[in-house]
Amino acid sequence: MTPEIGHFALALALAMALVQSLLPMLGAARGNLLWMQSAKWSALGQVFFTAIAFLALLQAFVTSDFTVKNVVENSHSLKPMLFKIAGTWGSHEGSLLLWVLILTVFGAAVSVFGTNIPEQLKARTLSVQAWISVGFFTFMLFTSNPFDRVFPPPLDGEDLNPLLQDVGLAMHPPLLYIGYVGFSIVFSFAVAALIEGRVDAAWARWVRPWTLAAWLSLTAGIALGSWWAYYELGWGGWWFWDPVENVSFMPWLLGTALLHSAIVTEKRDAFKSWTILLAILTFSLSLLGTFIVRSGLLTSVHAFAVDPERGLYILGLLAVSIGGSLALFAWRAPTMEPGGIFKPISREAGLLINNLILATATGIVLFGTLYPLFYEALTGGQKLSVGPPFFDAAFIPIMLPLVVVMGIGPFLSWKRADLPGVLQRLRFVAVLAVLATLLVWYVVRGGPVLGYLSILVAIWLFAATLKEWATRIKLFDAPFTESRRRARNLPRAVYGMSLAHAGLAVAMFGFIGSSVWKSEQIIFVEPGRQIEIAGFDVTFEGLERVRGPNYVADRGTLTVMRDGQFITELYPENRYYPVAESNTTESAIRSTLAGDLYASIARPASAEAGAGGALTLRILYEPLVNFIWIGSVMLVLGGLFSLSDRRLRVGAPTRGTPQRAAGPARVPAE
Amino acid sequence: MVRALAAIPFLIAVIFGGFFLWGLDPDRDPNDIPSVLISQAVPYFALAQVEGLQTASFGRDDLMGNPSPVIVNVFASWCVPCRAEHAVLTDLVESDGQRLFGINYKDKPEDATRWLAELGNPYERIGADSTGRAGIEWGISGVPETFIVGPDGTVLYRFVGPVVGNDAVADFRQALVQAGALENEAGG
Numbered sequence: 001m002t003p004e005i006g007h008f009a010l011a012l013a014l015a016m017a018l019v020q021s022l023l024p025m026l027g028a029a030r031g032n033l034l035w036m037q038s039a040k041w042s043a044l045g046q047v048f049f050t051a052i053a054f055l056a057l058l059q060a061f062v063t064s065d066f067t068v069k070n071v072v073e074n075s076h077s078l079k080p081m082l083f084k085i086a087g088t089w090g091s092h093e094g095s096l097l098l099w100v101l102i103l104t105v106f107g108a109a110v111s112v113f114g115t116n117i118p119e120q121l122k123a124r125t126l127s128v129q130a131w132i133s134v135g136f137f138t139f140m141l142f143t144s145n146p147f148d149r150v151f152p153p154p155l156d157g158e159d160l161n162p163l164l165q166d167v168g169l170a171m172h173p174p175l176l177y178i179g180y181v182g183f184s185i186v187f188s189f190a191v192a193a194l195i196e197g198r199v200d201a202a203w204a205r206w207v208r209p210w211t212l213a214a215w216l217s218l219t220a221g222i223a224l225g226s227w228w229a230y231y232e233l234g235w236g237g238w239w240f241w242d243p244v245e246n247v248s249f250m251p252w253l254l255g256t257a258l259l260h261s262a263i264v265t266e267k268r269d270a271f272k273s274w275t276i277l278l279a280i281l282t283f284s285l286s287l288l289g290t291f292i293v294r295s296g297l298l299t300s301v302h303a304f305a306v307d308p309e310r311g312l313y314i315l316g317l318l319a320v321s322i323g324g325s326l327a328l329f330a331w332r333a334p335t336m337e338p339g340g341i342f343k344p345i346s347r348e349a350g351l352l353i354n355n356l357i358l359a360t361a362t363g364i365v366l367f368g369t370l371y372p373l374f375y376e377a378l379t380g381g382q383k384l385s386v387g388p389p390f391f392d393a394a395f396i397p398i399m400l401p402l403v404v405v406m407g408i409g410p411f412l413s414w415k416r417a418d419l420p421g422v423l424q425r426l427r428f429v430a431v432l433a434v435l436a437t438l439l440v441w442y443v444v445r446g447g448p449v450l451g452y453l454s455i456l457v458a459i460w461l462f463a464a465t466l467k468e469w470a471t472r473i474k475l476f477d478a479p480f481t482e483s484r485r486r487a488r489n490l491p492r493a494v495y496g497m498s499l500a501h502a503g504l505a506v507a508m509f510g511f512i513g514s515s516v517w518k519s520e521q522i523i524f525v526e527p528g529r530q531i532e533i534a535g536f537d538v539t540f541e542g543l544e545r546v547r548g549p550n551y552v553a554d555r556g557t558l559t560v561m562r563d564g565q566f567i568t569e570l571y572p573e574n575r576y577y578p579v580a581e582s583n584t585t586e587s588a589i590r591s592t593l594a595g596d597l598y599a600s601i602a603r604p605a606s607a608e609a610g611a612g613g614a615l616t617l618r619i620l621y622e623p624l625v626n627f628i629w630i631g632s633v634m635l636v637l638g639g640l641f642s643l644s645d646r647r648l649r650v651g652a653p654t655r656g657t658p659q660r661a662a663g664p665a666r667v668p669a670e
Numbered sequence: 671m672v673r674a675l676a677a678i679p680f681l682i683a684v685i686f687g688g689f690f691l692w693g694l695d696p697d698r699d700p701n702d703i704p705s706v707l708i709s710q711a712v713p714y715f716a717l718a719q720v721e722g723l724q725t726a727s728f729g730r731d732d733l734m735g736n737p738s739p740v741i742v743n744v745f746a747s748w749c750v751p752c753r754a755e756h757a758v759l760t761d762l763v764e765s766d767g768q769r770l771f772g773i774n775y776k777d778k779p780e781d782a783t784r785w786l787a788e789l790g791n792p793y794e795r796i797g798a799d800s801t802g803r804a805g806i807e808w809g810i811s812g813v814p815e816t817f818i819v820g821p822d823g824t825v826l827y828r829f830v831g832p833v834v835g836n837d838a839v840a841d842f843r844q845a846l847v848q849a850g851a852l853e854n855e856a857g858g
Contacts, residue, residue, distance in 0.1 A: 277679060284683070291690075311694045319687055326680035334672040370689070377692045385811070522750055602750070616750055 003068050003147040006056025010147075013049035013104070014137035016042045020130035024123035036123035043111040043126055046104040046133060054088075054101045057146050061088045067153040070094060070146045076157040076579055078550045086170035092294055092310075093146035095173055099290065100136045102174075102181040107133070110185060110210070117206050124192035125185070132184055135317045143310045158579070166232050176221030176248055180286035182214025183255060187283035190276045191325050194332045199272040204265035207279070209643055211262055215255045216639030222248050223632035230625070231587060238514070238628060241391040246369040247289030250362050254282045257358035260351050268348060268414060269339035274355070276336075277329060284322040285362070291318055292369075343416040350409035350417075357402040364394045396450070403457045403508070406501055407464030411471075429467050433460040444517065451516035454508065462505035469498045496642025500635050507631025513595070513624025525556065525601070525617040534621035536597060537561045538570075543615070551575040553586070556601050556617065560590065572599045574615065595623035707817075707825040713807035717797025721779035723786065728771055728797030734823045739851040740769040742817040743793075744805065746777045747785035749813040751832035756789050758833050758842075759816075763792040766852060772796040775805050775813050816842070818849045 020042035027035025060068045061084050064077045074091045075084055089098040107129040114122055140146070189207045193199045225248065230238040239245060258278040264271040291314045342348035368386045375384055407429070411422040437456040470476070472494065473486040519534050527542040541557040558570040570588035577584070587600035598620040707713070716729035733740065743759055745752045762768040772793035774782050779798060786793075799805055808817070811830060818827040827845040832838070846852040 273676070281679070315687070315690050315694060318690075322683050323680065323687065326683050330673075330677035330680045333676040370686070373689055373693050377689055522748075524753070616753060618750070 002056045002059050003065070003149065006053040006060075007145065007147040009049040009052040009056065010137060010141060013046050013053065013100075014134065014141065016045040016049065017130045017133040017137055020046065021127050021134055023127075025127035028120045028123040028127075033119060036119050039123050039126035039130075040111040042130070043104070043108045046130075047101075047108040050097075050101045050104045053146075054097055057094060057097060058085065058088050060147075061085065064157065066155070066157055067149050067151070068146075069148040069150045072150055072154055072157050074157070076550070078579065079157075080549055082167070083170065089173050091146075093140065093144045095177070096136065096140055096144055097146050098174060099177050099181060100133060100140070102177050103129070103133055103136065103184055106181060106185045106210070114206065121189075121192055121196060121203070121206075124195055125188045128188035128191045129184065132188070132321065135321065139310075139313055139317060143313050156579075166228055172221060172224045172228060174221075175217050175224060179214050179216075179218025179221050179255075180248075180251060180289060182210060182217055183251060183279075183283040183286050185210040186214065186258070186279045187325070190279035191328065193276060194325075194328050197332060197335060199265065199276060199336060201266050201269050204262045204275065208262055208266060211255065211259050211279075212639055212643045215252070215259055216636050216643070218248070218252050218255060219632065219639065220636050222252055223629065223636075227629060231589070232584070238625070241368070241388050243369050244293055246365050247285070247292050250365050250369075251282050251285040251289065253358050253362040253365065254278060254285055257355045257362075258282050260354050260358075264348055264351050265339070268342065270342065270348060271352075271355075272336050272339055273329075273333040276333065278355075278359075280322075280325045280329060284318075284325075285366075287318055287321060291315065340415070342414070345412070345419045346417045347409065347412040347414050350405060350412050353405050354402065354409065357398055357405075361395060361398055361402075364398070365391070368394065396454070400454060400457050403461050403504070406504070407461045410465070410468045410497065410501070425471070426464060426467065429460065429463040432463050433457075447516050451512055454512045454516075458505045458508035458512065461508070462502055465498050465501040465505065469494075491645055493642045493645040496638045496640075496645065498638070499641060500638025503631045503634025503638055505631070506634055507628050510624050510627030510629075510631060513627070514622040517623045519621045521619045523617050523619075525615045531619065533619050534595070534597075534623075535562055536567065536621070538597075538599075538619055540617060546573070548575065550579065551577045551584075554601065554615065556599075556615070558588070558599055558617075560597060570597070570599045572601045572617075574601045591626060593624075593626060595621055596625050597621055707809055708828060710825055712819055712823045712825060715797070715799075715804040715807050717773065717799055717804055720774050720777075720782050720796050720798040722783045723779070723791075723796065725772075725791060725793055725796045728773065728795040730823070732771065732795055733819045736769070736819075736821050738769075739818050739820050739826060739846070739849040740771060741846075741851075742771045742773065742819055744773045744775050744799075744808070744810050744813055744815045746775045746813045747781040748777065751834065752814045753789070754834045755814050755816075755832040756792075758839055760790055760792040762846075766846075768846070768851060769794055773799050773804055773808070775799050775810070776802045818845055818851065820849065 020039055023035050023042070024037075024039035027033070027038070057068075057070070059065075060071050061075055062081070064071065064075060064084065066072050070091055070093050071087075074094070075087045079087070087094070089095045107126055110117075110122065110129070111126055117125075186207055189203070189210070193203055222245075225245070226238045229240070258275065261271045261275045261278055265275045291311075294310060294314065340348075368390050371386050372384055376382060408419075408422060408426065411417075411425065412419075433456055436459045437452055440455055441452055472490060473483045475483050478486075521531050521533050523529060523531055525540050525543070527540060529540045531538050537560070539559045539561070541559055543554055543556050546553050546555050553573040553575040555571050555573045558572070560567040560570060568590050570590060572588040573586035575584045575586060576582075585600045585602055587598055589599075590597040600618050602616050602618065712730055712733050714730050716731075717727060719725065719727040733742070741759070741762065743755075745755070759770055763770050770793050772795070774796055776799065779800075782796075782798070797804065808815075814832050816829040816833055817825055820826045826849045829838075829842055829845070833842045843852060847854050
């Protein structure tokens, strides 16, 4: 019964969305306040019914209701409860339901919290948001109903991929989706602004918190996914330039550009069409991500089951939403009046460079991801694959200049800046960065020039960010109490920027250390075998069989010594899940700030293979890898700080008045 | 001018859409790797000996005029699945009397020598493809890959990935039977 209630609730939500996609839009055109305000109730109704549908599916998973096809395919009665719950969004249909749930939550949030947004803009935005909902509700109801029943019901489920039984991964899709879908609101705002034909500083300010919220969720989602790959896959890497990773990375890159260009629109009333375009494209790339993972267009390690009919439906959806909004852009954008002018050396110009580089980087990733498809189409079926060598060679060299500019940008003033003066102030930072890099070279020796160059740039960014903060609070230039007062009064958005910029520098240390100075050993394991890696002496003590809730595992014991001193023991496992008939590796990791010692055991595919079925042991030392996670946390915290800035909460911006937000210290703030 | 500029994103999106529509053809399998070399002559390559190894060098000439089909295996000491596959190949040579040639792909001679010393050397000839040039000629997509080459130097079969596990080994043996390098084992 409950699944049918869920199905019915979905249909009702679609009805709500249909009303909301028309009525408020018409109301805005005719100036009918009642019609415009109906958006609030239909948005809340959509959330209500979608939540009922989601809870119905959740209930089916929690109680292991094997009359529901989706539960049969993605759950098992022996699975731990946490992963039964996570199974709700583990499948194509379930994840789609989560997707629309988040979509409707965002719509309702705008209708409830967006009290300072003018009625017309709000009504149009919510209507556009409802168009997206309609697309996804019909997609689910027509091609991917999560509540399909099976008869006769099987005795037990077919399990979720055991690889995916991981807490990090259970949380990964929800966060990623909050990011993807969060950009839908920005998209709706952009389309509404195009329909309205006006974009101004106030518009940019209303959009900003939504962009920030989406961006920080996406950051957390990507970081979690990468963390999962690192801990779970047992390959000892955190980024593989896999299509599925790339499609989540592209909205992030472009969303980062949007975050910065929206600042210019907010403060200086410039970059208007560009900000609108970025808003459209960022969400388009999110949709593309959803599409590519489900359509079988590209090969990937972690794609959903493929169905051409679904692919066609999503392509149609994409054509309408992306094609439609870009056509609208082509039609309306030229009529938008240009805003504030600025000199080639100014904060605007700095942010322009940021935007150009980020957009180019997005283009590179997009091109590399889709090139196999283009190539196959143009050559009539010949295949190739684009891998890390391309991305490393194309992506890294253009990102390094961005990081250099990131160090300088925050020092520049709006409209016209004094670059020599800024460089003068940064000369100690530059000297410090060079000295620190030389020190690293002296200690480490060896390694490619690009590695040292990257370190130089990362140290530069970190130091320049600190220096910028110190300048703002006049550290050492004013009495300490004065600095403390200034530090307390700085807007939170400023702290957000400093944290996020420093976070990127910190994450860079991790990227560089763990990719350039990684060491790796692969051996057949025999008890008593010893190897040396990165100064550690590792001894393989032996193997034992252990039993888990729904798997059996071979667990190895490794003793790690350094200079004759006992450091730790590691227990990597190779698990076998009988129900799913598949293996996973559970790597054992000794984590320190200096680096991770990482061990994983792999079993050759058959017992007859290898020397008597010997296991292979893979030991890696990944220097500084934890800085990636620390840096990611700093990026997310930076976003949270910025989001909690009071100018986004109070000081309700209104059109027509000059933008002077509440808050002291009106230094350029973001 | 501005108008044309504003239309560019739309045009790009339309082009992308065309490609996606093409890509959704249900007959298209993105996981399928076409074997362009099948029933074609072996590409030209001539590889030097692996330094420090007694095994003779390997080139296209060694694949011409053999009395029966032979196996060509692309391997590397840095390739983990190759280790597992090594035992299967050794077994084919020692128990079934197959002739095995090796292309040592993008490897360091000292690593390859140590690897073969540790696991044994079932290869009749090994060519050192330190630059990966021969690998490109053969069109390999990764390591290991294994080919069956007929007496006239025609590529008869290609196996992508390690020949490891019951199914894979059965497939490969079946291909050897079809090529005429192995007696049909269905009876015995």
